[in-house]
Amino acid sequence: MFPLPLVAALALAAGPTPPADPFPDPAALDHFSYHFTTPGAAGAAPFFGGGGALSVTRAGKVTYSHSTMEMTGSGGTVTKKEWDIPADEAAALFRGLVEGGLMKLPGLDAAPLVLGRWGAHFSLTSGRWQTKLAASDLPQPLFLRLRPYLVAAHPKLWGEKEPPAKCLWSFTYTLTPKVDGTETILTVKQFGEVTYAVRTHPTAPGGRKDLVRKQWRVPPADAEGVLRGLVAGGVLDLKDNGGGKTPNHAVEAVYDRWTLFFHPDDLPPKVLERLRPYLAVGEPERWKGP
Numbered sequence: 001m002f003p004l005p006l007v008a009a010l011a012l013a014a015g016p017t018p019p020a021d022p023f024p025d026p027a028a029l030d031h032f033s034y035h036f037t038t039p040g041a042a043g044a045a046p047f048f049g050g051g052g053a054l055s056v057t058r059a060g061k062v063t064y065s066h067s068t069m070e071m072t073g074s075g076g077t078v079t080k081k082e083w084d085i086p087a088d089e090a091a092a093l094f095r096g097l098v099e100g101g102l103m104k105l106p107g108l109d110a111a112p113l114v115l116g117r118w119g120a121h122f123s124l125t126s127g128r129w130q131t132k133l134a135a136s137d138l139p140q141p142l143f144l145r146l147r148p149y150l151v152a153a154h155p156k157l158w159g160e161k162e163p164p165a166k167c168l169w170s171f172t173y174t175l176t177p178k179v180d181g182t183e184t185i186l187t188v189k190q191f192g193e194v195t196y197a198v199r200t201h202p203t204a205p206g207g208r209k210d211l212v213r214k215q216w217r218v219p220p221a222d223a224e225g226v227l228r229g230l231v232a233g234g235v236l237d238l239k240d241n242g243g244g245k246t247p248n249h250a251v252e253a254v255y256d257r258w259t260l261f262f263h264p265d266d267l268p269p270k271v272l273e274r275l276r277p278y279l280a281v282g283e284p285e286r287w288k289g290p
Contacts, residue, residue, distance in 0.1 A: 024129035026103045029094050031057045033123040034135065034146055038066070038157070050076065054149055060090040064153035081153040093145060100141030100169070101191035106217075108132040139191045139220050140167050141256070168227040169254045171235075173267070173275060176248040180204060182211065186279055190227060192220040196282025214282050226274050233271040238264035 038050035052066030062083050068076035108121050120135040135142070150158040172187040180201045187195045198212040236253065240262035243250070249267060253260045267275075279287035 022127075024126035024131075026098055026126065027095070029058065029098075029124055029126050031055065031125045032094070032097070034120075035123065036120045036135075038068070052079075052154075054146060054153065056085075056090055056093060056149070058087065058090055058094070060085045060087045062149060062153075064149070066154055066157065079154050079157070083152075093149075096145045097142060100145055101139055101189065102133070102142060104189075104191045104193060105133040105135060108134050140224070141169050141190060144256075165228070166255065167224055168231065169256065170252075171227055171230055171254075172252040174248075174250040174252075176201070176246070176250075178246050181246075184282075186275060186282065188223055188226055188275075188278060190220065190224055192217045192223045194218055194223070194278050194281070196278065198283070212283060216281065226278070229274045230271055233274060234268065235271045236260070238262070238268075241265050 033053050033055040035053045036051060038052070050066060050068040052064065055061075055063045062085055064081045065079070067078045102122065102124075105122065120138065122133045122135055124131050124133070147158065167190060170187060170189040172185065175184045176182070180203045183197075183199055183201060185195075185197045185199070187193075193215065194217070195215045196212070197210055197214075199208055199210045200206070202208045235251065238251070241264065243263040245263070245265075249264050251260075251262055251264060276287055
């Protein structure tokens with residue numbers, strides 16, 4: 001008997017290869033399509049509006065189509081374009097969408113049919129798995145990721161629009177009233193997720209424990225309004241006192257891949273009032289206001 005080749009011998013020594021995970025992996029999407037609708041001619045019924053889709057595969061195939069009268073026989077004016085991008089660029093786009101909250105969008109049942117048509121939504125595949133997510137309130141982080149490809153495909157429709165005003169992706173406020181005291185933490189994310197927690201300090205006996213924890217969703221437009229209101233109220237202009245003071249206030253703001261963390265002396269009333277409705281959901285008696 002001849003000796004086994006070295007590679008085969010090593011493979012046998014390593015044991016059987018574990019089976020691949022049969023479940024979908026949101027971090028390894030194979031394909032997505034962003035389906036959108038556009039208004040029809042002035043005075044036309046909604047049924048005669050336009051629509052289209054932008055699709056990208058993991059391999060880098062980009063496909064775009066749009067028709068001004070999608071539901072008619074002629075389709076109106078049709079615009080189509082296909083091109084290729086590097087696979088690395090496609091992978092970065094997929095990662096950016098997931099980081100921007102793609103998988104936090106509600107299911108398509110949240111976007112009811114209107115005259116037989118689905119509203120804006122995403123279609124995703126991971127292996128043989130498929131899902132559809134509603135995108136009628138598309139968060140800015142997702143739109144900013146898609147916009148270069150929409151403009152490249154159809155500049156007349158997408159390129160003449162002013163890009164949306166900048167908006168925070170998330171905002172976290174932490175209040176620690178006294179040294180080693182309990183921490184109150186409120187986080188608002190642009191895609192509509194809100195989290196409120198009260199927990200013991202890491203140095204407290206028994207370590208950090210949640211005393212209160214609530215998480216809920218609000219319409220993305222509402223969350224974006226709060227985030228814009230915080231910026232308009234001057235929260236990003238507050239000075240950093242370096243921390244170590246009591247009561248201790250801490251702010252963490254996230255925009256794109258940038259994070260800002262600092263300790264203001266306090267939150268101005270116009271900033272606190274933007275947050276109070278969400279704080280009051282967490283602990284009504286504590287934050288119901290004056």
